[in-house]
Structure formats: C-alpha cells, structure tokens
Amino acid sequence: MIRTFLNSESLMQSHGYDSKEHLGAVKCPLYQTSTFAFKSAEEGKSFFELAYGLREPKPGEEQKMIYSRLNHPNLDLIEKRLAALEKCDDAAFFASGMAAISAVMFAWLSPGDLLLYGAPVYGGTDHLINHVLPLYGINIVRFTANDSLDAIIKRVEEHYPGKTPSVIFIEVPGNPVNSLIDIEMCSLMAEKYDKLGKRPVLVVDNTFLGPVYQKPLEKGADISLYSATKFIGGHSDLIAGACAGSFEKIAELKHLRTFFGSTLDSHTCWLVSRSLETLHIRVKQQVENAIKVSRFLKNEPKIQRVYYPGLLEDDHPQREIYNRQCLSPGSMIAFEIKGGEEEAFRFLNNLQLFKIAVSLGSTESLAEHPATMTHVDVAHDDRVLYGITDQLIRLSIGLENSDDLINDIRQALERAIPD
Numbered sequence: 262m263i264r265t266f267l268n269s270e271s272l273m274q275s276h277g278y279d280s281k282e283h284l285g286a287v288k289c290p291l292y293q294t295s296t297f298a299f300k301s302a303e304e305g306k307s308f309f310e311l312a313y314g315l316r317e318p319k320p321g322e323e324q325k326m327i328y329s330r331l332n333h334p335n336l337d338l339i340e341k342r343l344a345a346l347e348k349c350d351d352a353a354f355f356a357s358g359m360a361a362i363s364a365v366m367f368a369w370l371s372p373g374d375l376l377l378y379g380a381p382v383y384g385g386t387d388h389l390i391n392h393v394l395p396l397y398g399i400n401i402v403r404f405t406a407n408d409s410l411d412a413i414i415k416r417v418e419e420h421y422p423g424k425t426p427s428v429i430f431i432e433v434p435g436n437p438v439n440s441l442i443d444i445e446m447c448s449l450m451a452e453k454y455d456k457l458g459k460r461p462v463l464v465v466d467n468t469f470l471g472p473v474y475q476k477p478l479e480k481g482a483d484i485s486l487y488s489a490t491k492f493i494g495g496h497s498d499l500i501a502g503a504c505a506g507s508f509e510k511i512a513e514l515k516h517l518r519t520f521f522g523s524t525l526d527s528h529t530c531w532l533v534s535r536s537l538e539t540l541h542i543r544v545k546q547q548v549e550n551a552i553k554v555s556r557f558l559k560n561e562p563k564i565q566r567v568y569y570p571g572l573l574e575d576d577h578p579q580r581e582i583y584n585r586q587c588l589s590p591g592s593m594i595a596f597e598i599k600g601g602e603e604e605a606f607r608f609l610n611n612l613q614l615f616k617i618a619v620s621l622g623s624t625e626s627l628a629e630h631p632a633t634m635t636h637v638d639v640a641h642d643d644r645v646l647y648g649i650t651d652q653l654i655r656l657s658i659g660l661e662n663s664d665d666l667i668n669d670i671r672q673a674l675e676r677a678i679p680d
C-alpha cells in the first residue's frame with residue numbers, strides 16, 4: 262500500500278506496513294529467522310530468479326523473502342520508509358555507516374579509477390579513502406569547501422590528465438567543523454564530466470542533517486548516505502548505515518551487500534523502525550536546544566570560536582550555500598576553547614550532564630575532542646587544514662533541557678579556565 266500523499270511524519274508511522282499481513286500486530290513483529298520456507302520448489306526457483314536478476318519482475322511483483330542476508334521483513338519495512346522520506350525509488354540498509362560507505366566505493370570504483378572527495382570527512386571514511394582504497398589501485402584527489410568548481414576540475418586535470426572521476430564523495434555538513442560543500446556545485450561538476458563522456462556517481466554523506474533537514478537527491482546527488490547509528494537510530498543503542506537513491510543504483514549496492522555480507526540484522530532493523538517513528542520530533546527539539554546552546558557559546562569570553570551553521574554571518578561565503586541547501590542548522594556544534602589540549606580536556610573532564618563520548622545525534626548530549634578521538638588518524642597537516650585544532654571540542658546536542666545543558670557548559674568552562 263503506497264500512500265505517498267501523506268506527510269513524512271505520518272509515513273513514518275504507517276508506510277509499507279499492513280497489520281493484516283502480520284496477525285493484526287500493530288507494530289511490525291521482529292522476524293528473528295535466518296531463512297524463509299518456500300511453498301514449493303517452483304516458488305523457490307522463481308524467487309531466486311528474481312533475486313539474481315535472471316528474469317524481469319512481473320508488474321507489481323516485489324522480491325519475496327529468501328534468506329536474511331538477502332532480505333527480511335524488518336529490513337524491507339525500514340527501506341520503504343527511508344525511501345519515502347527521501348522521496349526516491351529505494352533504499353538499502355547496511356550493518357554500519359562504514360559498510361554503506363565501503364559498498365559505495367567498491368560498487369563504483371575499479372583499480373585505476375579516480376575518487377574525488379570533499380574534505381573533511383568522518384575519521385573512518387578518511388582512513389578508508391587514504392589508507393585502504395589506495396591498496397586497491399584507487400587514485401585520490403581531494404578538495405575542500407573553499408575550492409571553486411573550476412579550481413577542482415583544474416586540480417583533477419593537473420594530477421590525472423584526461424581522467425574523469427568515477428565517484429565524487431562529499432560529507433556535508435562536514436565532520437567536525439560543519440563546513441558546507443555545495444551539493445549543487447558538485448552536481449554541476451558531475452554534469453560537466455558527463456559531457457566529457459562519463460558521469461561520476463555523486464554520493465553525499467547526509468548523516469548530520471538528513472533526512473529531515475537536507476535533501477541531497479533534490480540537489481542532484483545520486484546517493485544520499487547515512488550512518489543510521491546517529492540521528493536515524495537516535496538512541497545510542499544500535500549501529501547501522503543506509504543509502505537512498507534510484508532503483509538502479511540501489512540494486513547495485515544491494516547486490517554487493519549480499520556478497521559482502523553486510524546486510525542489517527532483523528533486531529537492529531526493528532530498532533530503526535521504532536526510531537524512525539520519532540525522528541522528526543527528536544531532530545526538531547535537538548535543533549531548538551542547539552540554537553540556544555550556540556547562542557550561549559557565541560557570547561562566552563572563554564570560547565574563541567564557534568562552528569555552527571546557524572551562526573554564519575550574512576557576508577560569510579558559506580551563508581549562501583547554507584540558505585540554499587540546509588533546512589535547519591542542525592544540532593552539531595564545534596567550538597574552540599581558549600588555550601589548548603589541557604584546557605579542552607579540563608573542560609571535558611568537568612562536564613556532568615554531557616557524556617564524553619564519540620558518536621552523535623542521540624537523545625543524550627555528548628562531547629568529544631576530535632584531534633585525539635574521532636580524527637586522531639587524520640594526518641597532522643590535514644587536521645590543521647580542516648581546523649581540527651587541540652582546542653576544538655565537538656558537541657552533539659540531545660533532548661535534555663537546554664538550560665541544564667548551558668549550565669553544565671558554563672560550570673565546566675569555569676573549572677577549565679578559572680578567572
């Protein structure tokens with residue numbers, strides 16, 4: 262039953278689920294099973310033919326359940342719901358965000374190919390790109406939010422004359438300083454390369470603002486990608502990843518997922534379906550809290566600099582991208598405390614309500630030190646380029662009362678830098 266005329270909040274309670282098909286269960290039951298019985302050998306043959314692309318689906322025919330590494334009802338439900346949120350054909354969930362990112366890289370890059378990526382990215386993605394992909398003969402070119410379209414194309418041509426990137430991978434807002442790469446500019450770049458003979462696949466890691474507050478597919482991206490561990494999961498109780506896009510592209514990723522064995526298990530899918538029901542209301546409140554926290558940080562003399570899209574001045578070059586691309590400033594804030602690692606650590610160690618932990622996007626607020634934690638593996642010079650200093654602290658704002666969060670930051674700052 263497709264009811265796409267409903268708004269997203271409603272779709273997250275109802276889309277893709279018919280209780281009549283599940284003994285009247287109001288919530289989709291947890292299908293804790295590895296395999297599914299066929300009614301007959303002929304049926305098994307027919308399901309496999311479809312799964313392996315040996316025949317075209319009949320009109321309206323969906324892939325039936327075979328084996329839980331390929332598909333299962335809890336997976337099917339959350340894929341339909343994410344596709345409904347992204348207003349696209351299909352979605353694929355993976356065992357982690359990194360599994361989704363690896364699938365994208367291995368699906369569309371072959372030895373000798375070129376990957377063009379926008380930095381900074383999540384620490385794990387940075388490691389995959391700079392330390393793993395080169396082992397498979399992948400060439401890498403990097404750009405940042407400060408580079409123009411022409412400058413990027415020129416750099417590619419200088420390093421790899423005549424070569425077209427196979428994949429353009431960006432993360433926006435970028436981890437950890439909320440840098441904004443222009444998705445539409447990247448889409449234009451993909452079109453330019455298309456005219457030269459080959460369209461690169463444009464992949465956007467949409468973990469920080471999506472799927473509610475940023476819509477990369479509407480801006481010309483091919484894949485909107487997630488660490489669903491973060492806002493989509495939203496309760497710091499699961500690890501998952503996802504990609505959304507066209508039938509064709511998602512089919513390629515699902516094919517790889519089957520053979521890499523990185524399908525998301527039924528219990529975690531069940532938790533994700535629970536989480537999607539409250540996604541809108543959670544992120545809305547988290548943003549409201551984050552705006553209040555950011556205003557406090559901005560006026561705090563012990564803080565040198567705050568990175569939060571909501572605080573971009575009107576004349577800042579990123580402001581225009583923000584206005585076009587982001588539907589909200591989000592709930593990730595990075596800031597530099599005055600001093601260095603010592604002050605930053607003293608601040609973190611004195612927090613009482615915030616927990617010192619990596620990860621983000623959950624109901625509880627978290628604080629971490631990117632230079633020694635999430636981004637410790639990024640080369641030193643690159644850290645400097647990205648603004649990941651020893652003074653930098655990253656906050657993920659949760660659902661506590663914003664006054665309590667501000668009071669916690671205030672007292673930790675007083676202890677970190679006594680008057």
Ligand SMILES: *Cc1c(COP(=O)(O)O)cnc(C)c1O
Nearest residue numbers: 357358359383436468488490501
């Ligand atoms: C956490 C994160 C990832 C990796 O996701 P996992 O679920 O931990 O594998 C990728 N990108 C971003 C932006 C992240 O925050």
